[in-house]
Amino acid sequence: MTSVVLGIGTAVPEKILTNIELESMVDTTEEWILSRTGIEERRIAACAQATSDLALSASKAALEQGGISADQLDLILVATVTPDMIFPSTACILQRALGAVNAGAFDLSAGCTGFVYALTVAEQFLASGKCRYVLIAAAETLSRITNYEDRNTCILFGDGAGAVVLGRGSKPYGIISAYLGADGNGESLLYVPAGGSRLPASPQTVADNLHYIHMQGNEVFKFAVSVIPECIDRVLNQSGMAMEDVDHFVFHQANRRILQTAVKRLGISWEKVIVNLERYGNVSAASIPLALGEAVEDGRIKEGDLIMMVAFGAGLTMGAVLMRWGGAGND
Known part of the structure; x- marks a missing residue:
């Protein structure tokens, strides 16, 4: 038995922050940003848009693609450094929003490595037989913790989410x-x-x-x-x-x-x-x-x-x- 991706979904906010706009906010230029980062633009969450909202959109898309209903999920993992609040976990907020009444839920905080950590944890739950379907949502609203007066960091970070549904498969896949x-x-x-x-x-x-x-x-x-x-x-x-x-x-x-x-x-x-x-x-x-x-x-x-x-x-x-x-x- 292996752990395979049954469905994948993504979500990003509508608002785009360009390098030209950043030129008017901090001491920088589009040329400087491009030469050092390769970044042309980034997405910024709306004022009322939280990390769980982006996670929800990506998760719904992943579930739909995988043909899995929310009540079939055994576990929800959210990888994030920008949770909705200190507690409860963003995973529990996502569980409620999805109606995943049969799923356990918790967050993982491993910085930018969070999705890789979550994949590895989910695989162990599947391999042990404890779970049949696991949802991983990696979601961030980094704009909430970015200082837009610091040109060294504000040029780098954006908001968005990606989600996968993992289930049991067989070699060579997974x-x-x-x-x-x-x-x-x-x-x-x-x-x-x-x-x-x-x-x-x-x-x-x-x-x-x-x-x-x-x-x-x-x-x-x-x-x-x-x-x-x-x-x-x-x-x-x-x-x-x-x-x-x-x-x-x-x-x-x-x-x-x-x-x-x-x-x-x-x-x-x-x-x-x-x-x-x-x-x-x-x-x-x-x-x-x-x-x-x-x-x-x-x-x-x-x-x-x-x-x-x-x-x-x-x-x-x-x-x-x-x-x-x-x-x-x-x-």
Whole structure:
């Protein structure tokens, strides 16, 4: 038995924030943004639009594509760093909105690696026989924690969601191998300092902009380009497959310079890399399922293709999943 994707869905807000608009907000230029990130625009959630709203839209699309009703779900996992509130979990809010009355629900916080973490957790629930259908929604409203006076971060982040329904399948399809890692020594390289038990919200933390994303970009870059090959090597070694066997690489869409450096170090063709960051920017946990969903929809990813998903993010965290696409309906 393997764990296969039965359905996939994506959702993004309507509002687009362009580089030209950012020029009027901070000391930057479109040329500077493009040369350093490759991002042309990003989506911004409406004032009344929460993370769970984006997760709901993506989840409904995934369920519809998979032919699964909400009451068939055994478990809902939401990967996010921007939950609707501290508690209850966004997964429980999504469970209620879907009417998934038979599903357990909880959130995963693994930064931009959240979707890869959630895939690996879901696979274990399916492999153990505890679950038959698991919904994963990776959703973010990073605009809520982005300082639009900080040109180093506001050019990067956007909002969006991607969701998959996982079920039981059979070889050769589904998840083949996976790796999860973390390095807590990098805690302060990418984080929101205030709002938790360590530094509760106060007038001073708000005045000091401590509820926004703080990032040491150069250090995150060095971390990302070093762990991407390591993650890939680990899952390939588990699977007994080689780099040239992989049809598509879906990396976390952080910025183009990270992707280009990683691709060069790996010695793979750029044509094998699924990229959509120019339209959405860095959407944290949602970036991989957003890119994956679009590539499936436009036909780049086909039945039987071997897909390598690799992510890195706050924590610091890293991970990869190797999957053979297809196999829905073969359980």
